[in-house]
Amino acid sequence: MSHIVVIGAGQAGSSLVAKLRKDGFDGDITLIGAETALPYQRPPLSKAYLLGEMEKERLFLRPESFYADNDITLKLGATVTGIDPAAKTVSLGDEVITYDQLALTTGSDPRRLPAAIGGDLDGVFVVRGLSDVDAMAPHVTTGKRVLIVGGGYIGLEAAAVCAKRGLSVTLVEMADRILQRVAAPETSDYFRALHKGHGVDIREGTGLERLEGEDGKVARAVLGDGSTLDVDFVVVGVGIAPATTLAEQAGLTIENGIRVDAQGRTSDPSIWAAGDCASFPYKGERIRLESVPNAIDQSEIVAQNMLGAGKDYAAQPWFWSDQYDVKLQIAGLNSGYDNVVTRQGEGQSVSFWYYKGDQLVAVDAMNDPRAYMVGKRLIDAGKTADKSVVADPEADLKPLLRA
Template identity: 60%
Template structure:
């Protein structure tokens, strides 16, 4: 038995840390602190099946509530940590109470960027999509014939557009950059996804920003865009990126950058404090990155659990992601940071293709659009270090399995 572990944040990473420790037969006292009033749950389905009404919330929770008591995990909901006292090794809660720790884990996640109030960000009818409360509020707006403006052409915005169109909502999506997905994907992937959305009736306006939202009686009614046009809207979804929740770390004097800086074992600059998931800035191939994905939250948390349980190896992320839009599944293996070359390979069935990324000749990532075989093959190559022959990769007569030999 060792001293208490306090986990700040009851999302994917926080729950994964607690659950893995119990699987490893680590019996230290654990307190898991969450700001929401519901037990830890999966977030990705919130903006998809849950918002569509195809999945009840109880199917999203990781475990039934009795699991926490049975596994001696003290789950504290509807509360948050206001301050970390590193010298005394305790945290101060919002009600002023304090909780001591031997080890502290920050799994605080990230927060969607909001529109400034000066341009209408505080009007009723302006939403972000991050947690159950957001999805519940938004579900009341998603009705056929209503007019939705989506600000931001990243994955969050595109997924929201797909759900809205499925429900018969009129969708206009604006992206200030030259194209959608500019920060995260190649032009070829963006072109394919744009075509899919246009086919489903969404309006996509690139190189178009928001000047201001227009309100009436405190409710959003329209928008002035950077091209001088005005459009009428009934509600707005803001998808302009997220910020790591690193306030606690920063105010307590931990090293922070674009998130809480950790080493390859998840330790912060204070050896008794760890960080993981969306809030953590981790080392990867000679640089520091922050990975916003469920896969990383789970894998990094489980790697930290192994360290806390007395073993563990350096965490070496093997990134993978996915995005569901309409009947399209976009699967991504690897991290395309710094790519300088792409190769497009048509899939075996209509509408499927894959985009393969290279940096200085090295294969670093693949986007697979309705092409599970390309995704699985690319992921295996990245995990095993196989370098694909570009000539064979470009030849659709060559079975992808041959590239694994």
């Protein structure tokens, strides 16, 4: 009987094994995860869960009974120590598991501060896994002083939660502006004003020089401009890196993640990859998407292809972020844009439409689900949007879908 092994028990891994069973695979399935918790959703960790508004059980993607009912062997709290593609085996210490096909859904790892600048002091946290947030939660109490390092979406979401809980929040971003790597200046301006309105001290163009501690616990931060902050704890949100160590050790091709073809197959025909860890062809380029929708959609295509479907993955990128009472929805990828059109809504509602020449490539919509929906449908269909219509807040967007 055929045996499929999946390494990585996050959103992608859980979706992949569920799709295998749904599509009729009747062989053996083993899902291996390094964490002890059941596969869970990550986005609420830095928001509802950290705020205490969501119970741990609600994070779980599927109940434990799902895996038993579908005859899926779960190996949690298990560390894979090696893959032997020639022998088609996976090693977990002394235990060796033989596979017929293997899928890597290993996700990504948070970038941490070097120990040389105090990154290993107590009270320095990243926001990636359940254990990270559980360790941080007792510190998120009114009156505490927190330093957020990094002005991307993870850092801003953490800042929003801490500000809502009544902490004194300082955020430092080494680049000239927050969200510089991922968004237009207009989106940066919007979120800078939002956070400052909630009392967050945002310092752009300012790096962290070092953290200093007392009795092994972080106590101060020295910034690149020479200023010093007294802090009770620090949250590091300086990005993530694809988890490729096992793939590298197995001799798979690495290119900004585990390189896969359009169907999700790695350089070894019996090994597949999906989710944050995988880079794949997209519109003549090679990209890697760090998002829940990609983890689900790509892993389900890979599951089908492991069963012989032969389908190419046609990514339709979209993302979201929740900060205070603002929901940001992003459609498309803004790489290569050269102009932005603003569509002003009511109150905090606004959207920014990214164009490459006259071609619409992405939309950032803040509290404007209609603009997001229209923009996403246009982008997915390869259509564009008349700039004069987009810029007119009185104009109806829906006719653009029929153009």
